[in-house]
Structures are given as structure tokens and as C-alpha cells.
């Protein structure tokens with residue numbers, strides 16, 4: 408096991424940020440921590456990277472205890488915090504050199520590991536980090552987190568605020584790092600990124616709702632979901648919320664994801680009801696659950 412978390416709790420005065428969390432991340436795994444803002448993701452990252460001490464429980468990273476062996480952990484892990492962590496006034500190259508020096512290494516020594524990522528920002532190596540685009544900042548931060556060849560990489564919301572193309576490229580980079588044997592714990596509020604992980608933990612209000620492979624998590628979804636569409640979205644959502652047989656109603660792109668509380672649901676009944684609410688161009692079709700649907704159901 409690369410990360411072992413046992414009964415960790417952490418509170419800030421009255422806020423219980425983590426409530427008795429336990430899970431393991433296997434060596435070489437790409438593991439996702441999926442949850443909304445305030446779920447407790449950053450708190451857990453800070454505990455695992457030895458920047459914060461839990462009130463209860465214990466954790467090990469790369470076989471070291473987060474409290475008694477914190478110095479060894481700091482040498483063995485890379486951490487890319489959620490907020491941009493680099494020195495804005497230093498250039499791209501200076502930032503990288505700075506992080507290499509702190510860890511007693513050089514860019515040349517570990518160039519192999521960062522090469523694929525660094526070549527994309529190398530044309531801007533003399534530009535100050537503060538003047539880079541979001542996607543380039545993220546690539547530089549990742550290079551800095553990797554410069555000492557960590558065994559375990561912690562990435563806290565690395566794709567927040569990054570455009571969809573850069574997000575896709577970023578996940579491809581993570582897959583390549585995983586193939587080099589690095590264990591990766593990554594947090595994200597984007598449910599579509601969850602599907603790219605080997606396993607995920609869904610977290611909300613400091614509690615783990617479920618841990619499994621993304622495929623298994625959607626398989627556990629207990630109901631048939633319907634994509635519902637009509638001429639007026641806002642009125643459609645209100646009408647579905649007022650429908651006495653609804654089990655769940657969530658806007659989902661151009662559709663509303665709807666589940667019904669009855670065993671013998673007939674879409675014709677729903678169509679007649681929606682027509683009685685002055686809606687037209689009604690479409691009701693079966694669809695497959697996503698991680699987001701599962702999250703909403705578990706978080707109910």
C-alpha cells in the first residue's frame with residue numbers, strides 16, 4: 408500500500424472537516440478524491456503531506472507515519488496544492504531550479520521524468536510564472552512537484568479553472584506518470600474526470616460516501632434514469648419537482664435527469680402530466696447513470 412488512512416478526523420473549531428475517514432491507495436494506483444467545495448479534500452491532502460496534524464486517527468504514506476516520520480515523507484512525495492503555489496516573480500526556469508535546489512537535486516538529474524511536460528513550457532522558460540496562462544502554470548507546478556522524483560504525487564484540484572483541452576492533456580500526462588510507477592492521489596470537483604481514475608472515493612461534508620472503481624460505482628446506481636426534455640427548461644424542472652411520483656430531478660446539460668419512485672413507471676403518464684403543465688416538444692428516454700448521478704443519489 409502506498410497510502411493508508413485509518414480513522415482520520417479533523418476539526419477547525421466548530422467545523423468537522425473530516426469525520427473518521429479510512430481508505431487505502433495501492434502502489435502505482437491513480438486514485439481520485441471526488442467531491443464539491445468544502446468536502447474536506449484539501450484538509451486530507453494537508454494531513455497526508457504532513458502540513459497539518461489530524462485530531463484523531465493515523466496515516467502512512469510510502470510506509471512512513473505522517474507524524475513521527477514527517478521528514479521522510481516530505482522527501483518522498485510531491486504536492487501540487489490547489490492554489491497556484493509557484494513564485495510569480497521568478498521565471499519558469501528559475502521556479503524549477505528553485506524547487507530542484509530545495510530538494511538537493513538538479514533539473515538535469517531528473518529531466519527524464521518531466522521532459523514530456525517541460526518541453527511544452529520550455530519556449531516560455533524566461534517568462535515570469537505570474538504571466539503564464541492557467542494551463543501553462545499548471546504544467547509548471549506539476550514539473551516542480553516532480554523534480555525530486557517522488558514516489559507519491561498529491562494533486563489538489565489540478566484542473567480547476569483550466570480549459571477543457573488543457574484538462575484532457577493534463578490527464579494524459581497523469582496516465583504517463585502512472586506508467587512510470589508513481590502513485591497518484593488527485594482531487595477534483597469534476598465528475599467527468601472521475602471516470603479516468605483506477606478507483607475513486609466520493610467525499611462530502613468530511614465523510615466518504617463510497618469507494619470503488621468508477622465502473623462499479625455507476626453499476627450500483629439503484630434506479631432507471633430518464634433524460635427528459637421539453638420546450639421550456641425552467642418550467643420543466645419546476646413541473647418535475649412538483650410531480651408527486653418523482654424520486655430525483657437534476658438538470659443535466661440539455662436534459663433533466665429524472666427518476667421515478669414507482670416500480671411500474673410508464674413514461675406516457677409523465678408525458679400527459681407535463682402536457683397538462685403547458686409544456687410541449689416533450690422527450691423522455693432511458694439513459695445510463697453517470698458518477699454525478701451516483702454522487703447526487705448518495706448525497707441525498
Ligand SMILES: Nc1ncnc2c1ncn2[C@@H]1O[C@H](COP(=O)(O)OP(=O)(O)OP(=O)(O)O)[C@@H](O)[C@H]1O
Nearest residue numbers: 419422423424442443444445446447448449450451
Ligand atoms: N483553516 C480553517 N479554519 C476553519 N475552517 C476551515 C479551515 N480550513 C478549512 N475549513 C473548513 O473545513 C471544511 C473542509 O474544507 P477543505 O478546504 O478541506 O475542503 P475542500 O474539499 O478542499 O474544498 P475547497 O475546494 O473549497 O478547498 C470546509 O467547511 C471549510 O470551510
